[in-house]
Amino acid sequence: MYVNILPNLQSPINIRSLKLKNRLVLPPMRSRKASLEGHVTDDFIKHYTDRAVGPGLIIIEHAYITEFGRVSPQLGVCDEKFIKGLSRLTDAIHAKGTQVVLQISHAGCMSSSKIIGTTPTAPSAVKNPRNAKAETPRALEKEEINEIVQSFANAAERVVRSGFDGVEIHNAHGFLLSEFTSPLMNKRSDEYGGTLKNRIRLSLRVVKETRRRVGEDYPIFCRFGVEDMLPNGLMVSEGIQMASLLAEAGVDILDVTGGMGGAIKPGATEEGFFIPQAEAIKKTVNVPVIGVGGVVTPEFADEVIRKERVDLVAVGRAMLKDPLWAVKAFNTLK
Numbered sequence: 001m002y003v004n005i006l007p008n009l010q011s012p013i014n015i016r017s018l019k020l021k022n023r024l025v026l027p028p029m030r031s032r033k034a035s036l037e038g039h040v041t042d043d044f045i046k047h048y049t050d051r052a053v054g055p056g057l058i059i060i061e062h063a064y065i066t067e068f069g070r071v072s073p074q075l076g077v078c079d080e081k082f083i084k085g086l087s088r089l090t091d092a093i094h095a096k097g098t099q100v101v102l103q104i105s106h107a108g109c110m111s112s113s114k115i116i117g118t119t120p121t122a123p124s125a126v127k128n129p130r131n132a133k134a135e136t137p138r139a140l141e142k143e144e145i146n147e148i149v150q151s152f153a154n155a156a157e158r159v160v161r162s163g164f165d166g167v168e169i170h171n172a173h174g175f176l177l178s179e180f181t182s183p184l185m186n187k188r189s190d191e192y193g194g195t196l197k198n199r200i201r202l203s204l205r206v207v208k209e210t211r212r213r214v215g216e217d218y219p220i221f222c223r224f225g226v227e228d229m230l231p232n233g234l235m236v237s238e239g240i241q242m243a244s245l246l247a248e249a250g251v252d253i254l255d256v257t258g259g260m261g262g263a264i265k266p267g268a269t270e271e272g273f274f275i276p277q278a279e280a281i282k283k284t285v286n287v288p289v290i291g292v293g294g295v296v297t298p299e300f301a302d303e304v305i306r307k308e309r310v311d312l313v314a315v316g317r318a319m320l321k322d323p324l325w326a327v328k329a330f331n332t333l334k
Helices: 042-049 080-094 142-161 176-181 201-214 236-249 275-282 298-306 317-321 325-330
Strands: 013-015 018-020 024-026 057-064 099-105 166-171 220-225 253-257 289-291 312-314
Touching: 018 099, 024 325, 042 080, 057 080, 080 099, 080 142, 099 142, 099 220, 142 166, 142 201, 166 176, 166 201, 176 201, 201 220, 201 236, 220 236, 236 253, 236 275, 253 275, 275 289, 298 312, 298 325, 317 325
Parallel strands: 024 057, 024 312, 057 099, 099 166, 166 220, 220 253, 253 289, 289 312
Antiparallel strands: 013 018
């Protein structure tokens, strides 16, 4: 017979209108299966439906909110023309009994002139320290910052209309919002630079405007880089304070990660390498926290839930490698 061996990971959780059957999350990971313009393709849908049996939640990889915020062949959500394809995607995943959230992003200096046709933008004319070959970006003007706030909120409204169960704001891995929070990349002398509260200001504006547009009951996630993991960069102590401000501004769940260039911690070998940071944030906020970072064993995922270190666990590369990881994890022959 088949028996449940992971009672904690399989326990349900509700987040505003979002009702999850379990606490296992497939996190956003680049698939390169969207069309060149950013439309959902059949291959894109298959990639996710193949992995949709088992996890309680899928967070779809980043979709660009403006043509100037693209980083690679990726989904688009900057225009109404993308809604039809995105709706096909949500219908297909819902048919598998799984909830689905879309991550929205602006790449900032992670983009390039080859992709967007012009110099990429950032808080300041400073390269990402993790990418020596990158172009030097152009510093954003204040009016452009205002436009970016509206672009995030416009995109979030399209996410709602496409049938997603929530929206995730990308504030990590060297993308634009995390460039603002980083003292390494943000050298501004106006109200968006310098102090901790100034560097998180843009992110808070995005969250508040998104909340105003999507309503009080719609779940807002934030993938938040709690530290840069570089000398003189954003430290965990500052990141924890910023996380609290994001929760106060209207974020319903914090998806905790780190680093200025990708989701892999430099030199990390231990399972759950971002769990300690997520645990520290969980102690200071009153919203659920997702833990991530090289989680590969079901027993580890269940244990961090049991010990209340995090509220949900994201398993990325293991599910990327084996689409049936969740099915195998939740059931064992005894």
